[in-house]
Amino acid sequence: MEEKMEERDEITQEELKSIYEETIKGVSPGDVVRGKVVAVTDQEAMVDIGYKAEGVVPLSEFESPPHVGDELEVYVKTLSHKGEGPLLSKREADRIRAWKQLRESFEKGTPVTGKVVRRVKGGFRVAVGGVEAFLPMSQADLRPVKNPDELLSKEFQFKVVDLNERSSNVILSRKQLLEEELEREKTAFWERMKVGKVFEGKVKSITTYGAFIDLGVVDGLLHINDISWKKIKHPSDELSKGQRVWVKVLDFDKDRERISLGMKQLTPDPWEKVDEKYPVGSRVKGRVTGIVDYGAFVEIEEGLEGLVHISEFSWSRRIKHPSEVLKEGDEVECVVTAVDKENRRLSLSLKQVAPDPWETVEERYPMGKVVEGVITRIYPDRALLELEEGVEGVLRSEDLSWNRRVRHPGDLLQRGDKVEVKVLGVDVERRKVRVGYKQTKPDPWDEFLRTYAEGDDVRGKVSSVTDFGVFLEIMDGVEGLIHVSQLDDRKVKDPREVVKEGETLSAKIVKIDPAARRISLSVREYKRAKEAEETSKFMDTQSHGEGFLKLGEILGKMINRENNK
Known part of the structure; x- marks a missing residue:
């Protein structure tokens, strides 16, 4: 009985040994195996690779x-x-x-993942x-790398x-992989592209004629005229680099990879109902946005500007330049005088x-x-005066004085003077x-005509x-006026030879x-009349028996007495 039991135990041990050896993997130096x-x-990690020793x-x-x-993969050295287990x-x-x-990646063209560990000459490891x-x-990138250190310690995919x-030489390219990716994205982008599609983009750069918008894989041009319904001088007035904006596709050329974009098209056109909103005759308020030689532009709402022509500034003032009255930024009230919806023109009047x-x-x-007025301007032949707001009077040189010839109105008047004048006429057209001015005073001619008639003798001072x-x-x-021919019986060539001013x-x-x-x-006629008068007196004297005198002496004494009075 005991012998049988011992025999049975020996069989069991052999069986166990067999079972153990079967569980040990066939491991050889140079193998790559998985262990725990x-x-x-x-100094070391113990790894069970299924061998009889760790x-x-x-x-x-x-x-x-x-x-x-x-768990990890190890190489069996x-x-x-x-004298111990395997070295892994x-x-x-x-x-x-x-x-x-x-x-596999090189043969199939699939990407690999790697980590940029350091910079070396000409590139990176x-x-x-x-x-x-x-x-x-x-x-390293689609565009030249400005700051190479930014790539260090970062993981990317490479080709x-x-x-x-x-x-042991391997050369990688991140650029080729990005280009392939970009081409795939571009293909998908153009497949879904259509006029009217709306994108969110980022302002990439700004020029004088517009801005380039980054739509992700393609840049589009946002022209200055399509940024806003209102007039802008430069795109930077409305946009800044890096700004996120919504834009609408106006047109595109897939072959040339060009896209025309618009921002203002995402909002209603203010000119669409301008004739209904601002009919002729309506009053509007706005802000002066520009001054030009021929008038001023006034914005009455965003994207809607009207022109106030210089002729519509004032009823009476002659304005040489609009800047005399307005400046940019002024708030003004105007009247709509004309609406041209088709040509997008709005005429206003101040x-x-x-x-x-x-x-x-x-x-x-x-x-x-x-009436009373204030002198506003003086010219060589006339002066202008404001009678009331919008009504101007014209005072000519000949209407300044009854008794003197006025060579220039400035000899008598100054700007700002208040004067009383008489209305002589109105020309509405x-x-x-x-x-x-002189008409407000008595006319000396009236007195002259009452006092003198043709044939009368006068005495005066040479003016x-x-x-x-x-x-x-x-x-x-x-x-x-004593004409030169009437100064004397004899011929006078130069009046200054016989007469002096003040005489x-x-x-x-x-x-x-x-x-x-x-x-x-006429002095000549005056002398002749006096001669005739003295002759007559002389004849009367002779007839009464008075002494004889020469006619010339008589006339000479008479004229001298007259001129010495």
């Missing part, structure tokens, strides 16, 4: 110490190390796996598993463009906000009415009121001497022209 960390010491991996091959239970290498296993992956590959600087396992003062000017300024004759002041404000003379009135306010005088 069972213990970790200060293998060891130096901790220096780990980026960070492993944990018990971690030897099956016995220092994680680093070599990573390298073999990496080369396998690199070969990239860790792909256990293999370091070279990434040329020109292949293997060259591989030599014998020399002056029509107030009633036209000339509609009733004839009633307010009847002929002969004396030319918008002028003619006024006179001026000219080549053609002498002006003689008969009374205050009244002058007569007192006697003359006869030979002609009066009241309409032209002209008086013709």
Whole structure:
């Protein structure tokens, strides 16, 4: 019985040994196997690879110490190390796996993942598993890399463009991979592109004629005219680099990869209902946005500007330039005078906000009415004065004084003077009121005509001497002309030879022209009349027996007495 039991025990041990040997994997040096960390010491990790003894991996091959239970692939260097279990290498296993992956990627054109570890001459070193590959600087991105250090310690996908396992040389390209990606995205982008589609983009750059908008894979042009319905001087007035904007596709050319974009098209066109919103005659308020030689532009709402022509600034003022009245930024009230929806033109008026003062000017300024005005401008032949807001009077030089010839109105008037004038006439069509200053005073001609007639003798002071004759002041404000031919019986070539300014003379009135306010005088006729008078007296004296005197002496004494009075 006992013998049978011992025999049975021996069979059981053999069976157990057989079963144990069957469970041990066939492991050989050079194999890459999978194992599990069972213990970790200060210098090594114990890894169970299914062999009869645990293998060891130096901790220096780990980026960070492993944990018990971690699974990993290792390379079998030897099956016995220092009389103990197998010597394993994680680093070599990573390298073999990496080369396998690199070969497959190179052959199939699939991307690999790597980490940029450091900069080298001409590029970077990239860790792909256990293999370091070279990434040329020109292949690091789609565009030249401005700051290479920004790529360090970052993981990217790369394309293997060259591989030599014998020399351990691998060349990568991130640029090619990005270009292929971009082409795929572009294809998808253009397949769904259509006019009217709306995108969100980013302002990439700004020029004088517009802005380029980054739509992701393609840039589009946003022209300055399509940024806003209102007029803008430069795109930077509305946009800034990096700004996110919504844009609408207006047109595109797939072959040339060009897209025209619009921002204003995403909002209603203010000109669409301009004639309904701003009919002719309506009053509007706006802001002056521009000054030009011929007028001013006024924005009455965003994207809607009207022109106030310089002729529509004032009912009466002559404005040389709009800047005399307005400046950019001024808030103004205007009247709509014309709407041209088709040509997108709006005409405005400043002056029509107030009633036209000339509609009733004839009633307010009847002929002969004396009014007060303020001198606003002075010209060589006239002065202008403001009678009221919008009504201007014209005061001519000849209407300034009865008794003196005014060479320039500035001799008597200054800008800002208040003067009383009489209305002489109203020209509504030319918008002028003619006024006179001297007409507010008595006319010396009236007194002259009451006092003198043709044939009367006058005595006065020489006020001026000219080549053609002498002006003689008969009374205050009244002058007569003694023509050079009427100065003496003898021929006078130059009046200055016989008469001086300021000298007192006697003359006869030979002609009066009241309409032209002209008086013709003659010294010659005066002398002849006196001669005839003295002759008559002489004849009377002779007939009464008085002594004989020479006629010449008598006349000479008489003329001298007359001129010395």
